[in-house]
Amino acid sequence: MAGVWILAENLEQSIELLTIGLQLAGEIGTDLAAISWQPETADDLIAHGVDEVILLPPLTAGQALEAYIPAIVERAQIDQPEVFLIASTLKGKELAARIASRLDAGLGSECQTLCWDAGRKSLVIERLVYGGTGVQKVCCLGRPQMATIPPRTFEPAPCLTGRDGRITQLNVSPFSPVTVLEKKAREHQTRDITKARVVVCVGRGMEKPEDLEKARELAGLIGGEVGCTRPISEEMHWMPEDTCIGLSGKTIKADLYIGLGVSGQIQHLTGIRDTRIICIVNKDENAPIFAAADYGIVGDLYQVLPGLIEEIKQVKA
Amino acid sequence: MPNILSCFKWVIDEAYIKTGPSLKLDMNFVDYKISDYDKNAIEEGVLLQEKFGGSVAVITVGKPEDTKGLKDALSRGPEKAYFVNDTSFSDLEPSQTASLMAEAIHDRIPFDIILCGEGSSDLYAQQVGPRLAEKLDIPCICYASKIQVQDNQVLVERKVDDGLEVVQAPMPVLITVSPDINIPRIPGLKDTLGASKKPVIEIAGSELNAVSARLETIETRAASLERSGRKFSGDQAGIKALVEALLKEGAI
Ligand SMILES: Cc1cc2nc3c(=O)[nH]c(=O)nc-3n(C[C@H](O)[C@H](O)[C@H](O)COP(=O)(O)OP(=O)(O)OC[C@H]3O[C@@H](n4cnc5c(N)ncnc54)[C@H](O)[C@@H]3O)c2cc1C
Ligand SMILES: Nc1ncnc2c1ncn2[C@@H]1O[C@H](COP(=O)(O)O)[C@@H](O)[C@H]1O
Numbered sequence: 172m173a174g175v176w177i178l179a180e181n182l183e184q185s186i187e188l189l190t191i192g193l194q195l196a197g198e199i200g201t202d203l204a205a206i207s208w209q210p211e212t213a214d215d216l217i218a219h220g221v222d223e224v225i226l227l228p229p230l231t232a233g234q235a236l237e238a239y240i241p242a243i244v245e246r247a248q249i250d251q252p253e254v255f256l257i258a259s260t261l262k263g264k265e266l267a268a269r270i271a272s273r274l275d276a277g278l279g280s281e282c283q284t285l286c287w288d289a290g291r292k293s294l295v296i297e298r299l300v301y302g303g304t305g306v307q308k309v310c311c312l313g314r315p316q317m318a319t320i321p322p323r324t325f326e327p328a329p330c331l332t333g334r335d336g337r338i339t340q341l342n343v344s345p346f347s348p349v350t351v352l353e354k355k356a357r358e359h360q361t362r363d364i365t366k367a368r369v370v371v372c373v374g375r376g377m378e379k380p381e382d383l384e385k386a387r388e389l390a391g392l393i394g395g396e397v398g399c400t401r402p403i404s405e406e407m408h409w410m411p412e413d414t415c416i417g418l419s420g421k422t423i424k425a426d427l428y429i430g431l432g433v434s435g436q437i438q439h440l441t442g443i444r445d446t447r448i449i450c451i452v453n454k455d456e457n458a459p460i461f462a463a464a465d466y467g468i469v470g471d472l473y474q475v476l477p478g479l480i481e482e483i484k485q486v487k488a
Numbered sequence: 489m490p491n492i493l494s495c496f497k498w499v500i501d502e503a504y505i506k507t508g509p510s511l512k513l514d515m516n517f518v519d520y521k522i523s524d525y526d527k528n529a530i531e532e533g534v535l536l537q538e539k540f541g542g543s544v545a546v547i548t549v550g551k552p553e554d555t556k557g558l559k560d561a562l563s564r565g566p567e568k569a570y571f572v573n574d575t576s577f578s579d580l581e582p583s584q585t586a587s588l589m590a591e592a593i594h595d596r597i598p599f600d601i602i603l604c605g606e607g608s609s610d611l612y613a614q615q616v617g618p619r620l621a622e623k624l625d626i627p628c629i630c631y632a633s634k635i636q637v638q639d640n641q642v643l644v645e646r647k648v649d650d651g652l653e654v655v656q657a658p659m660p661v662l663i664t665v666s667p668d669i670n671i672p673r674i675p676g677l678k679d680t681l682g683a684s685k686k687p688v689i690e691i692a693g694s695e696l697n698a699v700s701a702r703l704e705t706i707e708t709r710a711a712s713l714e715r716s717g718r719k720f721s722g723d724q725a726g727i728k729a730l731v732e733a734l735l736k737e738g739a740i
Contacts, residue, residue, distance in 0.1 A: 235648075235653065235655070237628070260649045261630070261631055261647055261648055261649050262648060262649055264614050264630075265618050265628070265630040265631075267615075268582075268613075268614065268615040268617075268618035268619050269618045269619070269621070269622050269628065271583070271615070271619070271702075272583065272586065272618065272619040272622035272623060273622055275583075275702065276702060277581070277583065277701075277702030277703040278582070278583075278613075278615060278702075278703070279703065280582075280611075280612070280613040280614060280615060281612075295706065299612070299711065300610055300611055300612070300708060301500065301502040301505055301513075301609075301610055302502045302609060302610075302612070303711060303713075304502045304505045304513070304710065304711060305505070305513050305708050305709065305710055305711060306708065306709055306710075306711045307705055307707075307708045308705070308706040308707045308708070308709075309581075309703045309704060309705050309706060310703070310704050310706060311702060311703055311704075312700075312701060312702050312703065312704055313702045347627070348627045348657055348658060349627050349628070349629055349655050349656070349657040350655060350656050350657070351653050351654070351655050352643075352654045352655065352656055353653070353654040354651060354652070354653050354654075355651050355652040355653070355654075356650065356651040357650070357651040357652060369739075369740075393740045401667075405666075405667060405668045406668060406671075408668075412647075418612065419606070419607075419612075426739060427734070427739040427740065437502060437503075437713075440713050441711075441713075444711075444713055447739070448734070448737055448739045449715060450730070450734065450739075452722075454722075456719070461717050461719065462713075462714055462715070462717060463713045463714065463715055463717075464715055464717050465715050465716060465717065465718065466717075466718050466720065466730055466733055466734070467717060467718070467719050467720070468719070468720045468721070468722050468726055468727065468730055469719055469720075469721065469722060470721065470722015470723075470726070471722060474722060475722050475727060478724060478727045479727050479730070479731070482727050482728055482731045483731060483740065486731060486735065
């Protein structure tokens with residue numbers, strides 16, 4: 172029986188989970204199983220290192236993924252995995268907490284690093300606390316030891332040739348009292364800001380949605396994407412939520428970040444800390460973002476931005 | 489008509505945390521606040537009560553000295569507060585908080601809708617809500633951006649990874665709310681004065697079963713974000729100097 176489990180919610184993130192999952196399985200000396208409800212991905216999962224795909228039956232109409240919780244819990248009680256890793260998507264976070272509760276297990280949320288401590292015989296996890304002011308190092312006391320992991324924390328696991336794995340079909344009837352009446356798609360950013368070399372980030376210093384055009388122009392000029400702070404995506408709904416940068420949004424690893432009218436609260440800064448150069452425009456010289464920036468202009472972005480665009484155009488010409 | 493219970497946590501305001509020597513967190517001069525997104529849970533409880541009737545209360549698990557949080561929460565509209573407290577209730581991890589709250593609620597507090605924030609400002613584990621639902625064995629709906637009550641059901645719009653879902657569930661139910669669900673009110677002087685007259689029901693730790701932790705904190709250190717920060721003026725000369733610096737860095 173596999174001692175390391177991953178929840179294979181979507182293929183891309185599952186393959187990232189496999190990188191750390193396989194490493195842990197190697198150190199513990201056990202197999203790796205993926206819990207899946209998508210038979211079409213089983214071959215891919217096996218090719219990337221999964222030993223056993225535990226396959227759940229499709230959902231009936233009106234049911235959502237939480238309907239699988241009882242079956243996953245029941246199986247975990249039989250197989251007794253040592254470690255259970257889940258991608259920290261919205262759904263993943265909900266499922267992880269509910270499964271952990273039923274199994275009376277410890278769960279590290281949104282872990283940035285995970286390693287196996289052979290002495291403790293336990294997973295040691297690092298995660299942010301106090302909005303990103305602190306890093307907390309924890310270990311799980313119960314079993315399984317559970318963790319949710321943000322997308323792109325790990326590189327994808329390589330595809331191996333000629334791997335064999337088994338598929339175990341579970342014969343269960345998933346059910347949840349929460350029924351889905353309607354689904355609405357949300358506006359999505361087509362390009363992924365976590366992969367951009369340059370990110371121009373707009374904050375509440377922007378007065379109206381039309382003004383985002385200027386930020387887009389700057390981004391276009393230097394080959395970048397436009398991201399935003401949480402109020403811009405979530406309160407104003409001026410930008411799609413997958414462009415929000417920070418603790419509850421994306422973490423970027425860009426070469427250059429240009430913040431326009433961003434105050435620099437810790438929850439936002441946490442998402443840009445891995446950026447090589449942080450450059451900002453803010454009219455308040457006491458804004459906290461100045462302390463976290465490499466270069467800053469103290470000024471009104473409505474004056475600075477056009478000037479900046481002009482200057483870059485000139486040096487590029 | 490629903491009995492509504494909003495859960496809030498009284499937390500250290502992270503803005504007051506300083507970095508001490510060797511990346512130690514310096515908590516000597518901290519102040520406390522209601523966890524930011526729990527204000528949305530309290531506000532939503534009050535709004536639902538205004539719209540659909542019933543009652544609205546708040547509950548918190550904390551240390552006996554956390555009474556300032558109760559006043560703050562009550563000034564935001566709820567009728568009463570349940571205060572689950574004990575000197576040992578500091579640095580609880582999410583499974584402990586959920587277990588204590590579940591036991592406190594189970595036999596003592598009437599509820600049809602329990603509201604939680606998206607995540608607490610200090611731990612941001614996003615666990616206590618869903619764990620509490622499991623402990624109470626009630627349906628759970630996470631990341632709600634709209635809630636309605638109809639007969640014995642709730643109709644909720646929730647965020648999912650690829651969009652929104654409108655879902656329905658029977659009461660009693662636990663719902664975690666997304667911060668865009670409402671804009672929390674700012675209590676006035678009258679609200680603050682009124683809050684001291686509202687009832688606080690204490691539930692002592694000694695009335696509850698002890699719960700052991702499922703996570704152990706090995707250490708917490710500061711995550712320093714400081715950079716050298718060169719400032720330029722907002723005029724033509726400043727912009728020119730900035731662009732030059734960025735070119736020199738090879739950033740543009
Ligand atoms: C648990 C939790 C998680 C969170 N997660 C995130 C997250 O992932 N991402 C995130 O961004 N936030 C997050 N937040 C919110 C965060 O705390 C801040 O509220 C938010 O980042 C502030 O956004 P802002 O800088 O756009 O707005 P504000 O704080 O309002 O700042 C606007 C800034 O613009 C400046 N300004 C105004 N006009 C001009 C002008 N004309 N020219 C130049 N400058 C101007 C002002 O001086 C000010 O500094 C989270 C909060 C909590 C509690
Ligand atoms: N000590 C507490 N007392 C009351 N409610 C809490 C407590 N801790 C967490 N909660 C609730 O659970 C939510 C999620 O917390 P967390 O799992 O710590 O992110 C918070 O937004 C609160 O609504």
